[in-house]
Amino acid sequence: MAKSHIELTINGRKVEALVEPRTLLIHFLREQQNLTGAHIGCDTGHCGACTVEMDDMSVKSCMTFAVQANGANITTIEGMANPDGTLSALQEGFRMMHGLQCGFCTPGMILRAHRLLQENPAPTEDEIRNGIAGNLCRCTGYVNIVKAIQYAAAKINGTPFQEAAE
Amino acid sequence: MNDQTKIDQDRAERTEKLQGMGCKRKRVEDIRFTQGKGSYVDDLKLPGMLFGDFVRSPHAHARIKSIDTSRAKALPGVVAVLTAADLKPLGLHYMPTLAGDVQAVLAEEKVLFQNQEVAFVIAEDRYIASDATELVDVEYEALPCIVDPFKSMDPDAPILREDIQDKMVGAHGPRKHPNHIFEWTIGDKEATDAVFANADVTIKEMLVDHRTHPSPLETCQSVASFDKVKGELTLWGTFQAPHVIRTVVSLISGLPEHKIHVIAPDIGGGFGNKVGAYAGYVCSVVGSIVLGVPVKWVEDRMENLSTTSFARDYHMTTELAATKDGKIQAMRVHVLADHGAFDACADPSKWPAGFMNICTGSYDIPTAHLAVDGVYTNKASGGVAYRCSFRVTEAVFAIERAVELLAQKLGMDAAELRIKNFIKAEQFPYQSALGWEYDSGDYHTAMKKAMDTIGYKELREEQAKKREAFKRGETRELMGIGISFFTEIVGAGPSKNCDILGIAMFDSAEIRIHPTGSVIARMGTKSQGQGHETTYAQIIATEIGIPADDIMIEEGNTDTAPYGLGTYGSRSTPVAGAATAVAARKIKAKAQMIAAHMLEVHEGDLEWDVDRFRVKGLPEKFKTMKEIAWAAYNSPPPNMEPGLEAVNYYEPPNMTYPFGAYFCVMDIDVDTGVAKTRRFYALDDCGTRINPMIIEGQVHGGLTEAFACAMGQEIRYDEHGNVMGASFMDFFLPTAVETPHWETDHTVTPSPHHPIGAKGVGESPHVGGVPCFSNAVNDAYAFLGAGHIQMPHDAWRLWTVGQKLGLHT
Numbered sequence: 001m002a003k004s005h006i007e008l009t010i011n012g013r014k015v016e017a018l019v020e021p022r023t024l025l026i027h028f029l030r031e032q033q034n035l036t037g038a039h040i041g042c043d044t045g046h047c048g049a050c051t052v053e054m055d056d057m058s059v060k061s062c063m064t065f066a067v068q069a070n071g072a073n074i075t076t077i078e079g080m081a082n083p084d085g086t087l088s089a090l091q092e093g094f095r096m097m098h099g100l101q102c103g104f105c106t107p108g109m110i111l112r113a114h115r116l117l118q119e120n121p122a123p124t125e126d127e128i129r130n131g132i133a134g135n136l137c138r139c140t141g142y143v144n145i146v147k148a149i150q151y152a153a154a155k156i157n158g159t160p161f162q163e164a165a166e
Numbered sequence: 167m168n169d170q171t172k173i174d175q176d177r178a179e180r181t182e183k184l185q186g187m188g189c190k191r192k193r194v195e196d197i198r199f200t201q202g203k204g205s206y207v208d209d210l211k212l213p214g215m216l217f218g219d220f221v222r223s224p225h226a227h228a229r230i231k232s233i234d235t236s237r238a239k240a241l242p243g244v245v246a247v248l249t250a251a252d253l254k255p256l257g258l259h260y261m262p263t264l265a266g267d268v269q270a271v272l273a274e275e276k277v278l279f280q281n282q283e284v285a286f287v288i289a290e291d292r293y294i295a296s297d298a299t300e301l302v303d304v305e306y307e308a309l310p311c312i313v314d315p316f317k318s319m320d321p322d323a324p325i326l327r328e329d330i331q332d333k334m335v336g337a338h339g340p341r342k343h344p345n346h347i348f349e350w351t352i353g354d355k356e357a358t359d360a361v362f363a364n365a366d367v368t369i370k371e372m373l374v375d376h377r378t379h380p381s382p383l384e385t386c387q388s389v390a391s392f393d394k395v396k397g398e399l400t401l402w403g404t405f406q407a408p409h410v411i412r413t414v415v416s417l418i419s420g421l422p423e424h425k426i427h428v429i430a431p432d433i434g435g436g437f438g439n440k441v442g443a444y445a446g447y448v449c450s451v452v453g454s455i456v457l458g459v460p461v462k463w464v465e466d467r468m469e470n471l472s473t474t475s476f477a478r479d480y481h482m483t484t485e486l487a488a489t490k491d492g493k494i495q496a497m498r499v500h501v502l503a504d505h506g507a508f509d510a511c512a513d514p515s516k517w518p519a520g521f522m523n524i525c526t527g528s529y530d531i532p533t534a535h536l537a538v539d540g541v542y543t544n545k546a547s548g549g550v551a552y553r554c555s556f557r558v559t560e561a562v563f564a565i566e567r568a569v570e571l572l573a574q575k576l577g578m579d580a581a582e583l584r585i586k587n588f589i590k591a592e593q594f595p596y597q598s599a600l601g602w603e604y605d606s607g608d609y610h611t612a613m614k615k616a617m618d619t620i621g622y623k624e625l626r627e628e629q630a631k632k633r634e635a636f637k638r639g640e641t642r643e644l645m646g647i648g649i650s651f652f653t654e655i656v657g658a659g660p661s662k663n664c665d666i667l668g669i670a671m672f673d674s675a676e677i678r679i680h681p682t683g684s685v686i687a688r689m690g691t692k693s694q695g696q697g698h699e700t701t702y703a704q705i706i707a708t709e710i711g712i713p714a715d716d717i718m719i720e721e722g723n724t725d726t727a728p729y730g731l732g733t734y735g736s737r738s739t740p741v742a743g744a745a746t747a748v749a750a751r752k753i754k755a756k757a758q759m760i761a762a763h764m765l766e767v768h769e770g771d772l773e774w775d776v777d778r779f780r781v782k783g784l785p786e787k788f789k790t791m792k793e794i795a796w797a798a799y800n801s802p803p804p805n806m807e808p809g810l811e812a813v814n815y816y817e818p819p820n821m822t823y824p825f826g827a828y829f830c831v832m833d834i835d836v837d838t839g840v841a842k843t844r845r846f847y848a849l850d851d852c853g854t855r856i857n858p859m860i861i862e863g864q865v866h867g868g869l870t871e872a873f874a875c876a877m878g879q880e881i882r883y884d885e886h887g888n889v890m891g892a893s894f895m896d897f898f899l900p901t902a903v904e905t906p907h908w909e910t911d912h913t914v915t916p917s918p919h920h921p922i923g924a925k926g927v928g929e930s931p932h933v934g935g936v937p938c939f940s941n942a943v944n945d946a947y948a949f950l951g952a953g954h955i956q957m958p959h960d961a962w963r964l965w966t967v968g969q970k971l972g973l974h975t
């Protein structure tokens with residue numbers, strides 16, 4: 001199949017590649033770029049395990065062709081740590097609040113939470129729950145994911161984080 | 167500060183530094199998972215690796231007239247296409263199941279369920295493999311199919327399994343019909359029937375625990391790599407029980423077991439889906455052996471939901487007999503179990519219906535009888551324990567719905583009826599009428615704590631008022647209060663009654679202390695998100711006084727880990743957790759001898775103090791575990807082997823019996839059928855608590871899966887055997903929006919036979935949660951005379967209930 005030439009930025013790095021027009025962004029990232037953090041959970045856009053950031057939007061990379069990312073700026077979980085390599089506020093929040101178990105949904109969940117906090121720096125619990133409704137988690141029951149995002153928001157905003165009482 | 171205070175403070179500081187049992191240690195795993203550095207099967211990329219994909223049957227029941235692979239093979243990039251004809255000479259077109267049946271790897275003469283595997287295409291990448299599956303031409307002759315399990319044993323029912331048509335004695339005894347798999351009975355039938363014949367009050371209801379699927383976010387997948395020169399196979403896969411997979415692969419492939427290296431890397435959730443052996447695993451292995459290059463197989467979601475291991479599908483005719491003041495005298499249950507096309511339940515060998523005989527629950531029921539008939543239908547095979555011990559969710563659903571129905575008939579409060587019939591604390595160890603010895607429990611204390619916390623009395627008063635208001639037409643909302651008081655049976659199990667393929671269900675731990683005092687420990691279990699790398703280290707830390715952060719836990723590599731039976735049925739803590747404690751104690755005993763030698767005292771003159779042995783009465787004379795570790799390699803006592811390591815294969819003397827009291831408050835809009843969970847309170851007693859943070863996380867997750875099962879999740883078939891909704895579009899997985907807020911609580915009744923008193927917790931919330939939700943829904947409609955409402959309770963079905971009751975105007 002004839003291949004298309006694409007140029008894009010992934011985690012701050014310029015990338016050029018040849019891809020088949022039908023290659024999905026998730027397969028391009030995982031198999032050609034060796035960025036295996038984003039996962040495939042459903043192939044139908046429901047679970048959000050493949051969520052990455054594309055030009056300041058959350059996208060489900062299993063529903064996006066790699067050619068659609070031509071010229072785009074992509075961030076994956078591999079680009080989410082602080083520049084000095086320490087865990088970012090969201091990554092730390094997920095660990096501190098036990099917001100993950102098997103870890104399969106976590107990269108997509110963190111990327112989605114990142115976009116949510118960009119758009120709404122101090123979300124309420126309801127806003128968080130609605131904001132992550134496109135990302136499924138089978139392990140945690142979401143309570144601790146909500147807390148993880150609240151923890152990160154507080155840390156980023158420099159406001160005190162108080163764990164809600166049971 | 168006086169001396170004792172100083173000593174206490176010092177000890178507290180040293181204890182805290184260990185991060186041992188009882189503390190909310192943050193998880194080791196999260197460092198890599200939060201950075202996308204987990205290593206799951208599909209992340210694996212090997213040089214020359216090919217990709218396999220299945221051609222699947224569109225029919226539920228059909229004869230295969232012909233298979234033509236020529237167009238597929240002609241597609242550039244396709245390397246091979248396997249069919250049953252290729253596997254048959256190798257004896258691999260069927261594989262043994264854990265339940266004593268055989269299962270087709272690739273269909274030979276007939277297909278028996280929709281999406282059954284017919285051919286395996288191997289190509290250079292997954293896109294080409296997928297293209298080629300469309301080019302395999304299969305000619306079918308459709309046959310009449312059986313979807314309703316109640317029709318399986320009709321005299322004129324089509325015979326499904328022609329391969330075993332003449333084998334009228336199966337793995338579990340005589341078969342009554344070619345579509346019958348087994349009949350399993352336990353209890354005293356005559357005595358039970360006699361009690362029912364003379365009882366004051368009886369109830370009888372068909373309780374259906376419908377077909378669903380564990381559906382972990384990561385599907386089942388494998389990578390097989392056969393080294394033709396060495397004759398060695400390395401198999402990476404989503405295996406909850408990697409050692410068992412190694413033995414199975416050896417048995418079916420004929421490869422010697424020591425030349426098979428099975429590796430389960432990080433697993434993206436299991437919930438029972440990843441216990442069994444699947445056609446995809448076998449085909450990736452065969453592909454690699456034939457082609458001499460690695461072959462990867464990855465299920466897509468549709469394949470996962472419609473082929474690998476459904477759960478439940480138990481049709482339970484449940485009866486209770488009681489005195490008129492509410493003392494339960496007997497229980498009688500008949501189960502019709504729909505096992506699909508092959509009996510591929512992942513139960514211990516002697517238990518074709520799992521531990522369904524825990525169905526007398528938390529109650530002192532003197533007489534009981536249980537009979538289970540397993541039948542074949544034209545559906546996918548499985549019957550796995552979805553986030554529960556074997557058939558325990560089914561058992562608990564039966565008893566917890568039945569006591570509610572009995573309470574209703576007696577006009578008694580459902581909580582009061584339960585309390586009246588609880589096994590009392592002083593009755594433990596308790597022998598149940600259906601053969602179990604419950605190790606421990608304190609049900610009355612747990613129930614009282616739960617009722618006080620939730621404000622049970624006030625809730626019932628509020629409900630009574632709401633019901634009056636509803637009758638007066640002032641509200642269209644129904645309030646339901648769901649109760650579930652469950653007893654689980656987990657931690658399989660003692661070799662006298664538990665084995666898998668003849669291998670006793672022990673589990674294992676091997677601990678090695680390095681000279682510098684850090685540790686590596688390996689277990690026969692395999693975490694799929696439970697946090698084993700964190701919690702096993704906490705057990706070792708407390709037992710031998712080395713900080714958990716200096717202890718690395720490794721699982722899943724069968725070359726390095728001691729043989730174990732894997733992680734499912736909440737068995738990791740009860741079995742491998744016990745092995746870990748016992749192995750640690752062996753190390754500690756040797757360390758004591760070394761310390762005595764170092765301090766030039768008798769062993770008996772030493773006492774353990776958090777992280778050190780010290781001389782009794784002379785607390786300043788001590789050797790820390792770290793110092794002892796160095797001495798073990800540097801200057802062990804004369805005549806003692808150097809080194810400091812131990813292994814334990816732990817055979818549990820009994821199962822463990824976690825229990826809990828759950829309450830759910832639900833408001834249902836009678837006009838839309840939308841149910842909102844106002845409160846859900848879960849009190850769990852899992853014995854000794856190793857990491858309260860992880861326990862709480864397990865409870866949250868299990869409750870969410872229970873919520874899904876009770877409130878909408880279902881694998882449904884139409885009358886032609888078409889599987890309806892095998893994608894996340896239709897299969898209900900709750901998002902953060904629907905999922906209720908969970909309140910957790912606990913009591914602690916340690917297991918008397920477990921080295922650290924722990925019982926296991928991962929599955930309790932699912933087991934207890936499903937009936938709790940269903941009871942809340944049923945309770946909401948009970949005063950309107952709805953009778954038993956079957957699960958799942960999605961809005962459409964609840965709207966239908968209102969419609970049938972004439973509540974919509």
